[in-house]
Structure formats: C-alpha cells, structure tokens
Amino acid sequence: MPLSGAKGFTEEELKRYIQGDPDLKAKIPGDASTWSVKEVGDGNINFVFIVEGGEGRGMVVKQALPYVRCIGESWPLTADRAMFETTALVDGHEMCPDHVPQVYKFDKKVSAIFMEYLAPPNIILRYGLIDGVVYLHLADCMSTFLAATLFKSSLFALPSAEYRKKLAFYADNSPMCELTEQVIFTDPYGDAFHNRHNSPYLDADVADLRRDAAAKDAISELKAKFCTQAQALLHGDLHTGSVMVTQDTVSVIDPEFAFYGPMGFDIGAFISNLFLAFFASDGHETGQGEREEHRAWLIACCRDVWNLFQNKFLKMWNEKCDSSAYPELLFGAKVQDSDGARRICQETFMRQVFEDTLGFAGAKMIRRIVGVAHVQDMDRIEDAKVRADCEKRALKFGKRLLIGRATFESIEEVVSAASELRRSSSSGQG
Amino acid sequence: MPLSGAKGFTEEELKRYIQGDPDLKAKIPGDASTWSVKEVGDGNINFVFIVEGGEGRGMVVKQALPYVRCIGESWPLTADRAMFETTALVDGHEMCPDHVPQVYKFDKKVSAIFMEYLAPPNIILRYGLIDGVVYLHLADCMSTFLAATLFKSSLFALPSAEYRKKLAFYADNSPMCELTEQVIFTDPYGDAFHNRHNSPYLDADVADLRRDAAAKDAISELKAKFCTQAQALLHGDLHTGSVMVTQDTVSVIDPEFAFYGPMGFDIGAFISNLFLAFFASDGHETGQGEREEHRAWLIACCRDVWNLFQNKFLKMWNEKCDSSAYPELLFGAKVQDSDGARRICQETFMRQVFEDTLGFAGAKMIRRIVGVAHVQDMDRIEDAKVRADCEKRALKFGKRLLIGRATFESIEEVVSAASELRRSSSSGQG
Numbered sequence: 001m002p003l004s005g006a007k008g009f010t011e012e013e014l015k016r017y018i019q020g021d022p023d024l025k026a027k028i029p030g031d032a033s034t035w036s037v038k039e040v041g042d043g044n045i046n047f048v049f050i051v052e053g054g055e056g057r058g059m060v061v062k063q064a065l066p067y068v069r070c071i072g073e074s075w076p077l078t079a080d081r082a083m084f085e086t087t088a089l090v091d092g093h094e095m096c097p098d099h100v101p102q103v104y105k106f107d108k109k110v111s112a113i114f115m116e117y118l119a120p121p122n123i124i125l126r127y128g129l130i131d132g133v134v135y136l137h138l139a140d141c142m143s144t145f146l147a148a149t150l151f152k153s154s155l156f157a158l159p160s161a162e163y164r165k166k167l168a169f170y171a172d173n174s175p176m177c178e179l180t181e182q183v184i185f186t187d188p189y190g191d192a193f194h195n196r197h198n199s200p201y202l203d204a205d206v207a208d209l210r211r212d213a214a215a216k217d218a219i220s221e222l223k224a225k226f227c228t229q230a231q232a233l234l235h236g237d238l239h240t241g242s243v244m245v246t247q248d249t250v251s252v253i254d255p256e257f258a259f260y261g262p263m264g265f266d267i268g269a270f271i272s273n274l275f276l277a278f279f280a281s282d283g284h285e286t287g288q289g290e291r292e293e294h295r296a297w298l299i300a301c302c303r304d305v306w307n308l309f310q311n312k313f314l315k316m317w318n319e320k321c322d323s324s325a326y327p328e329l330l331f332g333a334k335v336q337d338s339d340g341a342r343r344i345c346q347e348t349f350m351r352q353v354f355e356d357t358l359g360f361a362g363a364k365m366i367r368r369i370v371g372v373a374h375v376q377d378m379d380r381i382e383d384a385k386v387r388a389d390c391e392k393r394a395l396k397f398g399k400r401l402l403i404g405r406a407t408f409e410s411i412e413e414v415v416s417a418a419s420e421l422r423r424s425s426s427s428g429q430g
Numbered sequence: 431m432p433l434s435g436a437k438g439f440t441e442e443e444l445k446r447y448i449q450g451d452p453d454l455k456a457k458i459p460g461d462a463s464t465w466s467v468k469e470v471g472d473g474n475i476n477f478v479f480i481v482e483g484g485e486g487r488g489m490v491v492k493q494a495l496p497y498v499r500c501i502g503e504s505w506p507l508t509a510d511r512a513m514f515e516t517t518a519l520v521d522g523h524e525m526c527p528d529h530v531p532q533v534y535k536f537d538k539k540v541s542a543i544f545m546e547y548l549a550p551p552n553i554i555l556r557y558g559l560i561d562g563v564v565y566l567h568l569a570d571c572m573s574t575f576l577a578a579t580l581f582k583s584s585l586f587a588l589p590s591a592e593y594r595k596k597l598a599f600y601a602d603n604s605p606m607c608e609l610t611e612q613v614i615f616t617d618p619y620g621d622a623f624h625n626r627h628n629s630p631y632l633d634a635d636v637a638d639l640r641r642d643a644a645a646k647d648a649i650s651e652l653k654a655k656f657c658t659q660a661q662a663l664l665h666g667d668l669h670t671g672s673v674m675v676t677q678d679t680v681s682v683i684d685p686e687f688a689f690y691g692p693m694g695f696d697i698g699a700f701i702s703n704l705f706l707a708f709f710a711s712d713g714h715e716t717g718q719g720e721r722e723e724h725r726a727w728l729i730a731c732c733r734d735v736w737n738l739f740q741n742k743f744l745k746m747w748n749e750k751c752d753s754s755a756y757p758e759l760l761f762g763a764k765v766q767d768s769d770g771a772r773r774i775c776q777e778t779f780m781r782q783v784f785e786d787t788l789g790f791a792g793a794k795m796i797r798r799i800v801g802v803a804h805v806q807d808m809d810r811i812e813d814a815k816v817r818a819d820c821e822k823r824a825l826k827f828g829k830r831l832l833i834g835r836a837t838f839e840s841i842e843e844v845v846s847a848a849s850e851l852r853r854s855s856s857s858g859q860g
C-alpha cells in the first residue's frame with residue numbers, strides 16, 4: 001500500500017496497514033473493525049496515532065512528515081528523523097529497558113514507528129506537574145534512565161571503535177541538531193523571526209538579553225559543546241513532555257533529536273523543566289501557598305535527580321575496572337594507589353558534567369520564555385501579568401544558571417538559589 | 431597490474447605502475463629507464479619511495495602496509511589509513527596550499543599515495559633542529575598552517591551540516607585514533623609492554639609517573655577531549671618529523687592520523703617537539719653554551735607559534751561576521767554591543783585552546799620519554815647519562831604542562847618556565 005509520506009496516514013489507511021502485517025495485527029486484540037484510531041499528537045513536530053482494540057490494548061504509531069507540525073510546511077524538516085528516533089528507542093530500550101518503550105516495527109517508506117502503547121493511566125509528565133501531582137518515584141527512575149543511557153553509550157562502556165561508529169551514525173541526524181542549534185543556542189539571543197515573548201511585560205528583559213555579552217559568551221561556549229563534544233548518546237529533547245508517568249512507572253519517549261553530545265545537555269534539559277514547573281506554580285495557585293508542598297517536592301526532585309544520577313553513574317564506573325576512558329593498565333586493582341587516582345578522576349569528571357548540566361538547564365529555561373517554543377506550564381497561566389511574573393523569575397534564574405554555572409558548589413546551592421529567587425522576587429505580590 | 435598491498439612495491443613494480451599511468455608518467459622527466467627509485471621511509475609506520483627522473487624532479491609514493499613498519503606484522507594496522515591521509519592532504523592543500531603538498535593520485539588497491547616531491551634542499555625539520563639549524567620563517571609558516579586548517583575545518587567556517595559530514599567521515603579513521611589513545615594517553619602511565627625508557631637512570635621517574643594521581647587525572651581528561659571533542663580537522667601527528675623545511679618553505683606531510691578532534695592537540699604536538707629539541711640541545715653541544723643561540727630561537731619559536739596562531743585565527747574570526755559558531759544574529763554589526771560580546775567570546779575560546787595546547791604538549795613530551803616511540807632529538811645523544819639528564823628535564827616540564835596547564839597565564843610564562851627549569855636543573859653539570 002504505497003502512501004505518500006508527505007500526506008500522513010488516514011485512520012482507515014492505518015488500520016489497513018496494520019492488518020496487512022501479521023506481527024503488528026497480533027498486538028491488537030479483537031477484530032480490526034472494532035479497533036479505534038485516534039490522532040493524539042500534542043507535540044510540536046509529528047503525528048501520533050493510538051490504535052486500540054478491546055481491553056484498552058493496542059499500539060502507538062508515530063509518523064514523521066517532512067515539516068514541523070506546529071509551524072507547517074513552511075518549516076521543512078527531514079522525515080529521516082523517524083529512523084533516528086527508532087534507532088535511539090531501540091538503543092535506549094537495550095540500555096534501560098524499564099524506562100524506554102519497545103519498538104515493534106519501523107517503516108521507512110511511510111516514516112512510521114510502530115511501538116508499545118503506554119496506556120492510561122500513563123500521562124505526559126508535564127500535564128501531571130501542571131496539575132500539581134507529586135511523583136515520588138520520578139527522581140529515582142529518571143536518574144536511572146540518565147545514568148544508564150549516558151554511561152552505556154559512552155567511552156565508559158564502549159570500545160572506542162564502536163563508540164566512533166555510533167557517533168558517526170548519529171551525526172547524520174544533523175537537521176535535528178541544526179534545529180536545536182537554532183532554537184536553543186541562537187534565536188533566543190537575537191531578534192529572530194520566530195521568537196515570542198509575553199509582551200509588553202518582558203520587552204525590557206528580552207532587550208537586555210540581546211545585548212548581554214556574558215550571556216552570549218556562555219551560550220556560545222555551550223553551543224560549541226553541544227555541536228562538538230560527543231560524550232554520549234543523548235535523547236536530545238528530554239523535557240517533561242517527553243516523559244510519560246503513572247504513580248509507579250516512568251517512560252521516556254520521543255528521542256527524535258538523538259545524537260552524540262555532552263551528557264549535561266540531557267540532564268540539564270530535564271532539570272530545567274522541573275524548574276520551569278517550579279516557577280510556573282505560583283500562576284496555578286487558586287489560593288496563596290496552595291502549591292507550597294508541590295514546589296518543595298519539585299525542588300527535592302531536582303536535587304535528587306542530580307544526586308542519584310551521580311551515585312548511579314559512579315557505581316557503574318566503580319564496577320567497571322576497565323574501559324576505553326579509564327583503562328585497567330592505569331586504574332586496575334593491581335596498580336599502586338589506583339583507588340585514589342580513580343576518585344580524583346571522578347571528581348574532575350563529575351564537576352564538569354555538573355557545570356554543563358547547569359549551563360544547559362539555564363539555556364533551556366531561557367529559550368522557553370523568549371524563543372519559539374514555550375511550555376504549557378507557563379502558557380496555561382491565563383492572566384498575562386501573573387504569567388509574566390512567573391516568566392521573569394524563570395528567565396532570571398535561567399540566566400543565573402547559564403552565566404554563573406561555574407559558581408555553584410553543589411546542587412544544594414542551586415536549588416536554594418531557585419527557592420530564594422522565587423521568594424524574594426514574589427514578596428509583596430498576591 | 432595486481433600487487434599485493436601486504437607486500438609493497440618493488441622498485442621495478444613501481445616504475446612499471448607509473449609508466450602505466452600517463453598522468454603520473456608525465457610528472458617525471460626523462461625515460462623510465464633513467465629513473466631512480468629509492469625507498470626513504472624513515473618514519474615509524476609506512477614505506478616511502480622517491481621516484482626521480484632527470485633534473486632532480488620526480489614524485490613521492492607513500493605506501494601503507496597493513497601493519498606498523500617499525501614493529502612488524504605483529505602490530506597490525508589498517509591500510510585504510512592511506513585513504514584518510516589522501517583525503518586529509520587534499521583537504522589540507524585546499525585550506526592551506528602553501529604548506530601542504532599536492533596529491534596526484536591515490537590507488538586504494540595498493541594503498542599508495544602519489545604526491546608532490548619535496549626535493550632537496552627540503553629536509554625533515556627534526557633533523558635540521560638536531561643539527562642546530564635556525565629557521566626564521568618557521569613560526570610564521572606553522573602558525574599559518576595551524577590557523578588555516580583549524581579555522582577552516584571547524585564550525586567557524588563550515589555550516590554545521592557540512593561539519594558533521596566531515597566529522598562522520600573521519601570518524602572511520604578509528605584505528606589510527608585507537609593507536610593514539612594507546613601510545614599517548616594510556617601506555618606511558620602504566621606498565622605497558624611496548625614502553626621504553628632510559629634505564630636505570632629514569633627508573634624512579636617512571637615509577638613516580640605510574641602512581642601519580644594528578645597525572646592520571648589530567649591525562650584522562652585530555653584523552654576524553656581527544657576522543658570526544660570534535661573541534662576541527664586535525665593533522666593528528668604534527669611532530670617535527672611531519673614537517674619538511676628549506677630556508678624559505680615549510681611543508682606539512684603525513685596526516686594519516688587525521689580526524690576531528692580538539693585544536694590544542696595539533697598545536698600542542700608541534701610545540702612539544704620544539705620543547706623536546708630545546709631540552710635535547712644540551713646533549714648535542716660539543717662545547718658548553720654552543721647551542722645557546724639555537725635554544726633562544728627555539729624558545730622564541732614556541733612563543734611565536736602560539737602568538738601568531740592566535741592572531742591569525744582571530745583575524746579570520748573578525749573577518750567572518752557570520753558562522754555556525756558565532757552567528758550574525760548575535761554578533762553582527764547591527765547588533766548592539768556586538769563587538770564587546772565577540773571580544774569576550776574570543777578570550778574565552780582562546781583561553782581554552784591555550785590550556786588544551788599546554789596539556790597536550792605535556793602529554794606528548796611525556797610519551798616521547800617513557801612510551802614506545804622516542805624522538806631522535808634525544809636518541810641521538812650517545813652518552814646515556816647525558817641523555818638521561820636531558821630526558822629528565824623534558825619529562826619534568828612535560829608533567830608540569832600536563833598537570834599545571836590551567837596555572838599558566840600566558841605563553842611567555844610557559845617558555846620562561848622551560849628556560850628556568852633547564853637552567854636550574856642543569857647547573858653544576860658540564
């Protein structure tokens with residue numbers, strides 16, 4: 001059944017496609033005539049269909065069209081991204097099976113990924129956070145995902161030849177990297193056509209940012225890291241809209257931006273979205289202080305994601321006595337003082353990842369306030385003035401992380417600074 | 431004419447090969463029966479033939495066999511390196527025609543590169559330095575080569591998509607990178623089979639190095655940079671044996687280790703070999719102080735290579751108002767305070783390249799004293815004790831650069847430290 005990739009499946013076409021593939025058909029209970037097909041894509045870029053049979057079981061079909069969905073055909077984007085997303089899902093599932101859905105099939109001709117359906121009560125984490133829901137297992141699961149995928153795809157686990165093969169493969173996901181370069185590392189700091197901000201409230205802040213030499217220096221350094229530092233296979237778009245949760249499970253979806261880059265980019269992406277939720281929460285209160293507990297949890301979650309990531313990563317490191325990065329010849333048990341040497345290396349390494357994490361987190365907060373793609377956490381605050389207050393704080397904190405990333409001693413200092421900034425700048429305001 | 435790549439050309443086979451290719455044949459004057467063929471390979475890895483006709487004109491044929499020449503078939507190495515060397519020579523010649531010889535032909539079947547012959551009086555720079563020759567144009571030419579190739583192959587000049595294509599291409603030169611990882615970043619810091627040192631004189635120094643946690647921390651950080659930081663297309667083996675000179679010209683040959691890596695790796699490689707010549711020079715004196723002037727020039731040359739590299743690189747940066755790394759939207763003439771912002775970015779960038787340069791320079795000095803491949807500058811000092819004194823100073827300075835790379839404020843401080851170290855530790859010694 002030849003389908004034009006540029007058009008996308010109709011519901012009927014999709015049903016027929018699945019019926020034509022026995023392996024896929026077997027995943028959905030009941031007769032095809034009883035299946036329901038819904039397009040549920042709420043992301044910015046692609047189309048996502050849920051095909052459900054009886055008993056709420058079914059599959060998800062994600063289809064990439066050769067443009068950016070939320071902008072339209074005027075912003076073309078290669079449909080190859082679906083191939084990279086597939087490979088990244090498969091790699092991710094292998095490295096961290098508990099937190100990455102399974103892929104059943106990829107069909108390049110129609111740029112469609114057929115994958116495991118994360119059925120209700122799974123919801124997108126961002127919406128849970130907007131509603132003030134607490135997920136006590138979140139930091140544990142996300143730190144597991146981060147530590148596993150970043151460690152196992154890097155020179156900590158792979159022989160360097162294998163690492164370079166993977167790096168070269170994902171380097172072809174270049175259009176997605178270019179998009180990131182533009183929307184995260186370039187446009188927010190200049191007068192770019194697609195930029196949006198809460199005007200007139202943030203006009204002055206935006207003008208300030210565009211002539212802020214320290215911000216440009218920092219973002220340029222981070223952009224260079226993003227483009228040139230191939231530390232590990234990254235998800236590449238790890239915001240809270242790329243995570244589905246229940247009270248027991250956490251699944252990471254949507255790695256279409258996957259490529260080899262700096263570890264801090266993924267960690268920072270996730271943490272920055274927790275901070276955005278934190279600064280937005282004032283705007284979702286119907287009574288003052290209503291969200292205090294939720295905010296305290298968000299702060300703890302930021303802190304725990306980092307600390308648990310660090311612990312889990314170092315545990316894997318300690319258990320692997322030989323790697324391309326830290327070979328046995330230098331760090332093995334038989335080598336004099338090798339434990340001490342390894343500990344010093346671990347401090348050096350983690351300090352750098354920590355700074356990168358903060359810098360990228362700052363960059364990602366900033367771009368969500370003044371760039372093309374905003375977050376629902378803020379956008380759902382109806383009163384533009386209230387929203388502006390939340391956005392200003394987030395922007396201020398983002399700049400502080402970006403520019404001051406080397407000045408924070410610990411994650412404790414970082415989360416305290418966030419709480420402090422919110423408190424001091426929201427006093428005197430209802 | 432099918433030739434076994436694993437065997438290498440005989441002189442007769444090579445003559446016949448060239449006669450069979452009209453374009454090649456036309457480059458060599460006279461009748462083939464009058465041509466001379468000499469194997470002149472003095473490098474560690476490959477075979478190099480000079481085919482000369484009348485008037486001293488001819489061509490060079492470099493052939494890669496699937497093992498390391500100086501070790502033998504017990505150390506296999508892919509002959510693919512000749513393809514990467516060819517591409518790197520072609521890329522290099524395009525970026526910097528004055529300092530990279532021209533390639534006439536590459537034949538993959540016999541892993542042979544046919545290229546421009548750098549006829550006498552061209553000699554390998556290392557031999558000139560050992561003989562105490564001064565090359566007043568060296569710093570100017572080498573800084574031109576470094577600035578041109580590093581700038582033009584990076585995100586300063588290439589659109590990011592093109593950059594990633596080249597990066598992915600050169601990532602396949604992985605066996606050569608693995609060799610570097612082993613012989614520069616791993617073996618010298620452990621008890622590796624192929625290591626050599628001037629025993630018993632340096633036994634204690636070697637033992638110290640192998641339990642030096644700070645050295646292991648530094649070398650691990652630099653190894654990670656080498657493997658993961660794809661800043662620019664590097665030569666990858668830029669020691670003074672990869673440079674041919676006359677009193678008027680400088681040509682860079684032998685880029686078989688070419689890959690995308692940190693800029694400081696190439697700059698550091700070259701500078702470290704000047705420092706090795708500097709510390710070796712005491713061992714070549716037949717009368718005390720005889721080489722004082724040569725040493726002063728070597729020191730000035732180190733300083734000038736860095737300073738001129740920096741000036742030339744920044745000049746290209748200033749002249750290019752739009753790049754993937756520093757886009758016009760942020761740094762263009764129309765943007766408020768953009769000059770100031772660019773200057774800050776330039777300081778940040780150059781400081782990092784400077785530190786990398788020192789670190790890699792240190793690593794390369796160390797590996798030439800205690801690793802598998804030493805330098806003639808030292809090896810030609812016949813008296814083992816005299817040689818040991820020179821080697822100890824070089825090793826000490828190498829460690830200082832490696833571990834203390836962040837503590838030097840300027841290249842002036844670096845070269846002063848080298849002079850100072852030599853003076854203080856050679857006093858009381860004839």
Ligand SMILES: Nc1ncnc2c1ncn2[C@@H]1O[C@H](COP(=O)(O)OP(=O)(O)O)[C@@H](O)[C@H]1O
Nearest residue numbers: 041042043044045046048060116117118253254
């Ligand atoms: N495996 C899945 N199970 C259930 N729902 C999914 C699944 N994958 C995607 N979705 C739904 O589709 C939406 C868009 O998917 P996503 O992969 O994020 O697409 P985009 O790349 O366009 O952002 C998600 O927010 C989620 O609601």
Ligand SMILES: Nc1ncnc2c1ncn2[C@@H]1O[C@H](COP(=O)(O)OP(=O)(O)O)[C@@H](O)[C@H]1O
Nearest residue numbers: 471472473474475476478490546547548683684
């Ligand atoms: N283009 C050339 N012109 C003249 N001599 C050359 C040329 N290329 C190589 N040689 C000579 O051959 C030697 C070995 O070449 P090189 O490329 O360094 O090989 P290897 O990879 O084995 O080190 C050089 O030291 C130099 O003497």
Ligand SMILES: [Mg+2]
Nearest residue numbers: 043241242254
């Ligand atoms: Mg999405």
Ligand SMILES: [Mg+2]
Nearest residue numbers: 043045254256
């Ligand atoms: Mg997406």
Ligand SMILES: [Mg+2]
Nearest residue numbers: 473671672684
């Ligand atoms: Mg050579």
Ligand SMILES: [Mg+2]
Nearest residue numbers: 228230658660
């Ligand atoms: Mg890289």
Ligand SMILES: [Mg+2]
Nearest residue numbers: 473475684686
């Ligand atoms: Mg060579």
